[in-house]
Amino acid sequence: MSTTPEHLKWPKEAGCTAVPYSVFNSEEVYELEQEKIYNGDTWHFLAATAEIPDKGSFKSTYIGDTPVVVTRGHDDEVYAWVNRCAHRGAEVCRERHGKSEDGVFACVYHQWAYDAKGDLRGVPFQRGLAGKGGMPKDFDKKQHSLRKVRVVVFQDTVFGTFGDNTPDIEEYMGEDVAYHFKRLMHKPIEILGTTRQYIAGNWKFYSENTKDPYHASLLHLFHATFGLYRSSQKGASIVNNDYHSVLWASSGTESADALDDMKKDKLRTLQTGEYELKDPSLLKGQQEFDDGITLVILSLFPSLVLQQIQNTLAFRQILPKGKDEFELVWTYFGYKDDTEELRNIRLKQFNLIGPAGLISMEDGESTELCQNAIVRDGKYTNVIQMDGKEATGNDHLVTEGLIRGLWKGYQKIMQL
Amino acid sequence: MSKLSNDTVSAVENLNRDYICALDNMDMTGWLACFSQQGSYTFIAEENVRRGLPIAFMLDDCYERLQDRVTQVVDIQIDSTEHYQMRHFTQLTNIVEQESGTVRATFNFSIYYTQKDTNHTKILCVGRYEDIITLKGGKAEFKHRKAITDSNVLPRYVAYPV
Numbered sequence A: 001m002s003t004t005p006e007h008l009k010w011p012k013e014a015g016c017t018a019v020p021y022s023v024f025n026s027e028e029v030y031e032l033e034q035e036k037i038y039n040g041d042t043w044h045f046l047a048a049t050a051e052i053p054d055k056g057s058f059k060s061t062y063i064g065d066t067p068v069v070v071t072r073g074h075d076d077e078v079y080a081w082v083n084r085c086a087h088r089g090a091e092v093c094r095e096r097h098g099k100s101e102d103g104v105f106a107c108v109y110h111q112w113a114y115d116a117k118g119d120l121r122g123v124p125f126q127r128g129l130a131g132k133g134g135m136p137k138d139f140d141k142k143q144h145s146l147r148k149v150r151v152v153v154f155q156d157t158v159f160g161t162f163g164d165n166t167p168d169i170e171e172y173m174g175e176d177v178a179y180h181f182k183r184l185m186h187k188p189i190e191i192l193g194t195t196r197q198y199i200a201g202n203w204k205f206y207s208e209n210t211k212d213p214y215h216a217s218l219l220h221l222f223h224a225t226f227g228l229y230r231s232s233q234k235g236a237s238i239v240n241n242d243y244h245s246v247l248w249a250s251s252g253t254e255s256a257d258a259l260d261d262m263k264k265d266k267l268r269t270l271q272t273g274e275y276e277l278k279d280p281s282l283l284k285g286q287q288e289f290d291d292g293i294t295l296v297i298l299s300l301f302p303s304l305v306l307q308q309i310q311n312t313l314a315f316r317q318i319l320p321k322g323k324d325e326f327e328l329v330w331t332y333f334g335y336k337d338d339t340e341e342l343r344n345i346r347l348k349q350f351n352l353i354g355p356a357g358l359i360s361m362e363d364g365e366s367t368e369l370c371q372n373a374i375v376r377d378g379k380y381t382n383v384i385q386m387d388g389k390e391a392t393g394n395d396h397l398v399t400e401g402l403i404r405g406l407w408k409g410y411q412k413i414m415q416l
Numbered sequence B: 001m002s003k004l005s006n007d008t009v010s011a012v013e014n015l016n017r018d019y020i021c022a023l024d025n026m027d028m029t030g031w032l033a034c035f036s037q038q039g040s041y042t043f044i045a046e047e048n049v050r051r052g053l054p055i056a057f058m059l060d061d062c063y064e065r066l067q068d069r070v071t072q073v074v075d076i077q078i079d080s081t082e083h084y085q086m087r088h089f090t091q092l093t094n095i096v097e098q099e100s101g102t103v104r105a106t107f108n109f110s111i112y113y114t115q116k117d118t119n120h121t122k123i124l125c126v127g128r129y130e131d132i133i134t135l136k137g138g139k140a141e142f143k144h145r146k147a148i149t150d151s152n153v154l155p156r157y158v159a160y161p162v
Helices: A025-037 A171-172 A175-184 A204-211 A214-221 A219-227 A256-264 A340-354 A360-374 A402-412 B006-024 B028-032 B046-050 B064-075
Strands: A045-047 A057-063 A066-072 A078-082 A097-099 A119-122 A148-154 A157-161 A190-198 A233-242 A242-249 A294-302 A304-309 A312-320 A326-337 B036-046 B059-060 B083-100 B102-114 B121-136 B139-149 B153-155
Touching: A025 A312, A045 A057, A045 A171, A045 A312, A057 A312, A066 A157, A078 A157, A078 A340, A097 B046, A119 A326, A148 A171, A157 B064, A175 A233, A175 A294, A175 A304, A190 A204, A190 A340, A190 B036, A190 B046, A204 A326, A204 A360, A204 A402, A214 A360, A219 B006, A219 B064, A233 B102, A242 A402, A294 B006, A312 A340, A326 A340, A340 B059, B006 B028, B006 B121, B006 B139, B028 B064, B036 B046, B036 B064, B036 B153, B046 B139, B059 B064, B083 B121, B121 B153
Parallel strands: A190 B153, B036 B139
Antiparallel strands: A045 A157, A057 A066, A057 A097, A066 A078, A078 A148, A148 A157, A190 A326, A233 A242, A242 A294, A294 A304, A304 A312, A312 A326, B036 B059, B083 B102, B102 B121, B121 B139
16 A cells, blocks of 8 residues: 655644645545545445345445445355456446346456356357467466455445455444444345435535534524424434444434524524425324434445434445545335335435435535535645534534544545 | 327427426426326436336425425525526327326426536436326326436436426
8 A cells, every 4th residue: 555645644733623625626635545445444335235135136336436246146145346357357247236147247348257256257269269369278267356345244234345454344333333333224124216416526525414413404404494403402423433423313302492592593594483394294204213313324434324314214325436526326225024104104204315305405515515615725724623623422413523533534544 | 199189289288388397497386386186296216117116306295295395495495505497308209098087198308407606507317207197178287297317316416396
């Protein structure tokens, strides 16, 4: 792994409360991220096992900007490999989801054929045609497998890593993140669908967004208007291993003092009683967890967010596509044993999230607004001081402590 | 198409024209007026339709939900999203009578959007509408309009119905 060049290192005054804009606008930083973060000792969400249910099932996705395919072999084990033919570099798998009945993955270009593990099984004309051509006699198929990705299946979720020293997945997550991951993945899930959006902003603006409980009631006016989420609710923000985090809240638990403060500030966040839903069934959810928590945003650096908002459950996968673009893939799920009533509640509540979500569409807007303004001035820094200067969580939601954790961890892994 | 009267085809074309003009003019009341009291609206990615998965970008499954969509666009999100200009281009590709007073119609659509701040124009999405339309006294209304987008990856975010 290469050494971080001196000119990329952060100015002395920078740190987790003041991050230089070069992290969002530099091609060099982006290239370094692909090496140190995405090809380093980090775990990346690849799929829910429910997305590859049968022998031969596959899903193509990415680790960073590297195309990766995750498969279920005929031995029922889960494998992953870089989607790049060992021969001349063509994409082997050209579909997003599917099933290879015979377990063969053949490159269309010269039909080099691989199995679900990514091992090379067949090379057309290996011995030539009528004594002409062919590969050299010492050509050994075993030496030309696809580049393998190490995988782990944790709570019916497949993670992949290129790193040789990536810690055990639970250790990587940290205690609280692992607890909340298990809480949401506590029983078999059913995949309900996928949506995708392409946002013209640096991927880390979105990472910040998912660690920022402070913006939710100010930017997402549907939230505030109908009382789903306000910063005055009971909740907490938790940092694990610096760059992973959980924030949770319970709706209907606001303190009178906090509400009074918000009224005094005349924030647009508080519009109680001004509007009523003609179809209240949108928000008439079911309490499906005993702990009363109605919102969990679990952020697993660098590429996964697992969420519960009311009765909506989803994986959000952050796929960088360059220094100023990323794709956000939402994979929605319920539980296999959901009643029809609960399933219908989920389907309707998915109006809240996703690219057109009543409480998420504005995140695309805010991310692009940030990117638009930081194209230059890489040495200038932002200000991340809500609730102090430490990279820690707290027992409330008026904080940027989780974002400070992100940058503390980022600075370490990037050696900036 | 030959079995349907010109009046029926015209009524369906007029309804679609009212619909796309309402959205292009950001006239949400006009958009709502295209639906019957039993009307509903779905905006869904083609990949979910193909895989038999139910998740939609927008699932307004009753008239009251359509009314709430109007409130959301007009009153609630007014400060927090960019008011991009849409232009819808549509073409009727199929129309069949399902039962007396009800037709099924399919339109192709391509929708451009122009950002108000940059004035750049890009494609928002391309796909098809699958409609169930009721006809009463020569007037057509959507019982259901389902917008299925081939563009499974949408640019930015979607603030308005298409």
